[in-house]
Amino acid sequence: MATTPKNRDRRVQRTQHLLKQAFVEVLTEKGFPAISIQDVTDRANVNRATFYAHFPDKYALLEALISEKIQQTLSETLPPVSQWDRNTLHLFIRIVLECYDGRDRSLHRPEEIMPQLEPATFERAAHEGVVKFLLAWLNQQGNICPQVPLETIAHMMSWAILGAATQRWQMSTTISSEEMANAVVLVMMEGIKQLTLSGSASD
Template sequence: MESEKKETDRRRNRSQRLLKQSFEKLMREKGFTAMTIQDIADRADLHRGTFYTHFPDKFALLEQSIRGKFRHLLERKLPADSGWRTEHLSILVQTVLEHVRSLYGRCSPVDTVDPLFERSVRDELAELLRHWLVQIQKARADRQVPVDTMALMTSWAIFGAAVQWGKSYEDISVDEMTARVLTVLTEGAKMDFVHEKR
């Protein structure tokens, strides 16, 4: 019984791996819009039905591919014990900036892919930040904003800055932009408000 389950898992993992490899090759050759599910299945030498066993459509496969690549990139750049510390936030911000700029620099936007790319990276980013925040929340019971809200807002801040910087023609270095985003994240919008006298 246990050996049958292992064999099924092995076949399942193999099929998924073949579909992902096929998808990657077709992305380079044909692009996302032109490829079909049949193309992906044929290239992987699998039945079309096998594709649907693993993914509801090619958008789900694209999302998994984007998230997987981004997760792998973060794992390579961040230390294994990373957390909500200035040096790790700095690496994270710089990695997101470079990743987003490289993608906007070499890809022509596709209406359906762009939002999916943005959501996938933002969601992966929020998941990592949530993990970091949960670690520090254990030490601080006085936190007023829920972890999920903080992770979501921080991911939007980092990703929004990266998209704006990646699409702009301003001559701001990645180091300078990283420093700016990091200042906002660590110091917030500390401003002295001037109250008008009546």
């Protein structure tokens, strides 16, 4: 009997779940630098060809896990998509900022011994997770600007948030996630033009 697309998708999801679960187990035992593809495939009870059919290397698997965890954290913390407003956007941004704070601790999961991630590695994975979540939200909203594709909006919002997160991470002075979220919301909601007009009015 031929495999249907639906059954094929389920099989892919099941295999990826096995690989991710095996990766986390081995990660806890050995640490990221010592993990080999063979370690993961042995634990998942699949062959190396199966691994490479889903991930090009262990770094891609790590990034997939980070992206997935960010989406999971957002889904578990935020109210239903239909209720999003300015306050929810603020909460969304603050969650991402705090996930970024926890990047060396596997998003606040100390039991999983994660490597000291390079900023670019975390940013790629975080960006993917944030964009996927934003697209799901935008697709359920009405009155979205028709001149700009939803994917473009999601990417712009994601990089704005992650750019603020990077700046906050690198700053020598401490600024809370609450304060930074306030700043990002202001720019997103009011826009550069409005901020410029406000600045001119105060001169």
